[in-house]
Amino acid sequence: MSRWQRDPHLQRLVAERHQGHLSRRAFLARLGGSVAGAAAAGVVGHVKPAGAQKKVVVTMWDTEPNPATRAAVKAIVEDFAKLHKDIEIRAEGMGWADMDRKLQAAMAAKSPPTASHTQTYVVTSFRAKGLIEPVDDLVKAIGEDRIFPSVLRWLKYPDGKYWGLTHAWGADMLGGRGDYLKGTDVDPRSWKTWDDWLRDLPKLTKAPQYYGLSLSGLPFFANEDVYMWAGSNGGSLFDAKGQPALETPPILGMLEFWKKVRPSLPPGWASHDYLETLSAWATGKTAQVYMWGRTAGYIDQYAPPDKRNPEVFQIWPKTIGPLGKAPLTQFDNEPWVFYADAPADEKAAAKEFLKFFFKAENYRRYCDSVPVHLNSIFKADFQDSAYMGHPERKRWKPWLDAQVKWVEIGRAHPLLICNPQDMLVPWIGDVAAAPILADMVMAVVERGKDPKAAAKEASDKISRDIIGKAKG
Amino acid sequence: MSRRRRQALIGMGLLLPSAALVLVFTLFPVGYNLWLGFYAKHSLRATSTWVGLGNYAQLLGDPDFWRSVWLATEYAVLSTALQIVVGVAAALILHQRFPGCDFLRGVALFPYMIPTVIAVFVWRWLMNDLYGVIPYVLGTLPIPMPAAWLTHDTIMWVLIVLSVWTFFPFVLVNVLARLQTIPPELYDAARVDGASAARQFAHVTLPQLRNVLLIVMLLRGIWMFTKFDVPWLLGFGGGAGEAIRTLPVFTYQRSFTYYQAGMGAALSNVMFGLLLMAVTIYFIAFPPAEEANDA
Numbered sequence: 068m069s070r071w072q073r074d075p076h077l078q079r080l081v082a083e084r085h086q087g088h089l090s091r092r093a094f095l096a097r098l099g100g101s102v103a104g105a106a107a108a109g110v111v112g113h114v115k116p117a118g119a120q121k122k123v124v125v126t127m128w129d130t131e132p133n134p135a136t137r138a139a140v141k142a143i144v145e146d147f148a149k150l151h152k153d154i155e156i157r158a159e160g161m162g163w164a165d166m167d168r169k170l171q172a173a174m175a176a177k178s179p180p181t182a183s184h185t186q187t188y189v190v191t192s193f194r195a196k197g198l199i200e201p202v203d204d205l206v207k208a209i210g211e212d213r214i215f216p217s218v219l220r221w222l223k224y225p226d227g228k229y230w231g232l233t234h235a236w237g238a239d240m241l242g243g244r245g246d247y248l249k250g251t252d253v254d255p256r257s258w259k260t261w262d263d264w265l266r267d268l269p270k271l272t273k274a275p276q277y278y279g280l281s282l283s284g285l286p287f288f289a290n291e292d293v294y295m296w297a298g299s300n301g302g303s304l305f306d307a308k309g310q311p312a313l314e315t316p317p318i319l320g321m322l323e324f325w326k327k328v329r330p331s332l333p334p335g336w337a338s339h340d341y342l343e344t345l346s347a348w349a350t351g352k353t354a355q356v357y358m359w360g361r362t363a364g365y366i367d368q369y370a371p372p373d374k375r376n377p378e379v380f381q382i383w384p385k386t387i388g389p390l391g392k393a394p395l396t397q398f399d400n401e402p403w404v405f406y407a408d409a410p411a412d413e414k415a416a417a418k419e420f421l422k423f424f425f426k427a428e429n430y431r432r433y434c435d436s437v438p439v440h441l442n443s444i445f446k447a448d449f450q451d452s453a454y455m456g457h458p459e460r461k462r463w464k465p466w467l468d469a470q471v472k473w474v475e476i477g478r479a480h481p482l483l484i485c486n487p488q489d490m491l492v493p494w495i496g497d498v499a500a501a502p503i504l505a506d507m508v509m510a511v512v513e514r515g516k517d518p519k520a521a522a523k524e525a526s527d528k529i530s531r532d533i534i535g536k537a538k539g
Numbered sequence: 540m541s542r543r544r545r546q547a548l549i550g551m552g553l554l555l556p557s558a559a560l561v562l563v564f565t566l567f568p569v570g571y572n573l574w575l576g577f578y579a580k581h582s583l584r585a586t587s588t589w590v591g592l593g594n595y596a597q598l599l600g601d602p603d604f605w606r607s608v609w610l611a612t613e614y615a616v617l618s619t620a621l622q623i624v625v626g627v628a629a630a631l632i633l634h635q636r637f638p639g640c641d642f643l644r645g646v647a648l649f650p651y652m653i654p655t656v657i658a659v660f661v662w663r664w665l666m667n668d669l670y671g672v673i674p675y676v677l678g679t680l681p682i683p684m685p686a687a688w689l690t691h692d693t694i695m696w697v698l699i700v701l702s703v704w705t706f707f708p709f710v711l712v713n714v715l716a717r718l719q720t721i722p723p724e725l726y727d728a729a730r731v732d733g734a735s736a737a738r739q740f741a742h743v744t745l746p747q748l749r750n751v752l753l754i755v756m757l758l759r760g761i762w763m764f765t766k767f768d769v770p771w772l773l774g775f776g777g778g779a780g781e782a783i784r785t786l787p788v789f790t791y792q793r794s795f796t797y798y799q800a801g802m803g804a805a806l807s808n809v810m811f812g813l814l815l816m817a818v819t820i821y822f823i824a825f826p827p828a829e830e831a832n833d834a
Contacts, residue, residue: 171583175583177585193583196583196584198583284778284779286776286796289778333668333687334685335667335668335686335687335690337691337779338663338694338778339778343669347669352669352670497797500797500798501792501796502792505777505778505781509691509779509781513691513779532797532799536579536581536797
């Protein structure tokens with residue numbers, strides 16, 4: 068039944084008009100007045116007391132944009148919404164580069180998200196600038212003693228506080244094509260030093276069919292190789308005072324080593340991005356690659372069906388430089404951080420959500436979305452047959468074991484952190500964002516510049532353009 | 540209030556919204572950018588420090604800045620010149636009537652219409668040293684070719700060719716439109732005088748195209764000098780992309796990867812000043828001809 072049929076006032080008006088008691092003009096005028104009154108009454112009638120319908124809207128940005136993880140996050144958010152009608156979680160996934168830009172714009176507008184994923188160096192930089200808050204209450208609520216010490220290690224600062232909470236962890240690995248070993252006398256298990264590796268790299272190169280190693284030349288990824296190799300050669304990018312240490316022997320040795328690796332790289336390596344290196348490995352255009360657990364997805368997508376297994380896509384040992392004692396790999400611990408400028412009620416709601424997120428039944432869904440890459444932060448999960456029995460974890464168990472081993476020996480460090488003390492360098496995030504380290508590598512490897520001169524130029528830039536500006 | 544005064548007030552009132560929009564969206568950002576160039580300001584912090592001309596002084600002594608100016612100039616000059624050559628040649632061809640010419644006129648606009656990000660990523664795939672079709676085909680030719688094209692030595696050429704492919708239709712459309720308005724009597728007269736096709740082009744077509752070409756050259760030159768998206772998407776400002784770190788890319792990196800908002804603003808101001816100088820010189824060297832000369 069339409070509204071006017073239920074409204075006696077409107078019915079009377081229409082009847083009067085039909086009977087000729089009202090002129091057309093008078094009918095329209097009174098009808099207009101009635102409708103306006105009804106509309107106003109409707110609006111007033113729908114207003115509820117302040118606070119009764121107030122919903123806290125929480126904005127959370129993460130760096131897991133792949134569809135499977137998005138679906139898992141969406142399901143968790145929906146389940147949370149059923150229990151918390153007063154909280155709306157807006158979870159958005161994006162790539163690292165997008166996150167960097169979006170965060171900058173949000174910070175400049177003093178309108179950051181409630182919480183977001185970051186890197187450890189970003190935590191350090193943001194903490195030094197007063198942009199984030201500690202999350203001790205969250206870590207303790209989830210269970211500090213349940214989390215891997217190697218995860219917590221990179222979240223706790225000298226003030227004794229936790230400044231972030233890792234959503235999931237991973238360790239970088241050297242992947243090698245087992246099928247390319249046939250017909251060579253190469254045994255990667257024997258590799259201990261850079262010299263061992265350099266000896267065998269040419270044997271794993273059959274250009275242009277395939278190359279010995281694939282690296283990305285783009286700054287973010289070149290930074291990864293710079294600090295992993297520097298750390299594997301006993302060096303660090305910063306001295307004890309946080310000043311650049313690029314002119315030290317371990318770093319110069321790393322640059323010389325890179326020059327020797329160069330002939331085994333694809334000729335266009337300097338323009339390859341990270342995902343290109345993964346697809347090159349999956350499709351057989353390269354024998355080795357530095358990679359993460361998510362590469363399993365690329366293998367399933369691009370490799371021939373009969374090769375999609377860890378016997379072909381093996382894990383090979385990382386080696387040490389002449390000045391190093393142990394190889395260093397990258398630890399991906401990507402903590403959630405909470406922004407100081409976000410409203411308090413949003414932060415409280417976001418913490419409620421994360422407590423819900425880290426409950427076993429929810430967190431397992433999240434980790435299972437990329438099973439060998441989003442590794443659980445809880446120690447007990449690695450003893451749990453349900454977690455370890457996931458078909459993908461069983462299938463790629465050597466990959467999982469390799470990551471756990473890196474964590475156990477304590478040689479998986481977050482990006483740019485060769486020594487634990489580097490975590491306190493307040494401008495480490497700024498160094499990571501700038502292309503200075505990648506430029507240094509390109510100057511030496513691609514433009515033939517003397518490593519000492521290139522290292523000095525990079526040091527000067529860090530001192531002038533980053534440390535100088537930070538102090539100013 | 541007099542009628543004249545009332546009309547003036549109404550006129551000003553009507554102009555006010557437009558003037559306010561220009562003020563808010565054009566003059567304010569430009570003024571703010573000029574002001575910001577005198578400060579050292581971290582992109583993530585609300586505070587800033589007055590440095591006067593410090594940012595500009597630092598730029599003058601920075602070899603990376605001068606390199607970016609050189610790369611931007613090289614890119615702008617070569618890509619604009621080639622766009623003009625290819626655009627005029629294509630316009631002359633499409634000015635003729637032949638079967639399929641209407642279809643070709645539509646197809647010729649295609650590179651200009653597709654989004655830049657798609658165009659650049661397609662070219663990145665085409666030029667990839669491991670999978671790309673173009674290096675593969677070029678590799679079959681009996682002449683020496685680089686093993687890869689997206690390298691420090693050759694990426695600038697890829698950028699130029701890609702830019703010419705993407706932007707020559709702008710030249711084509713403008714020149715073709717002008718060609719269609721040249722009176723045929725001029726060509727008839729030239730033919731009666733025994734002028735060859737080449738002489739007709741040199742003495743009839745080119746003079747008639749002069750004004751259009753001057754404007755197109757100016758616009759394309761400015762746009763290529765300030766072009767950010769194509770060099771950025773092709774090289775991402777690092778790796779081999781270091782070799783195409785033109786002034787706009789350098790400016791972007793100062794603002795958003797070095798987090799130097801003040802320096803980035805100073806660089807934008809320098810870019811504006813350089814363009815202003817170039818345009819002034821351009822108009823002195825090539826004053827627009829009187830419209831009467833065209834007909």
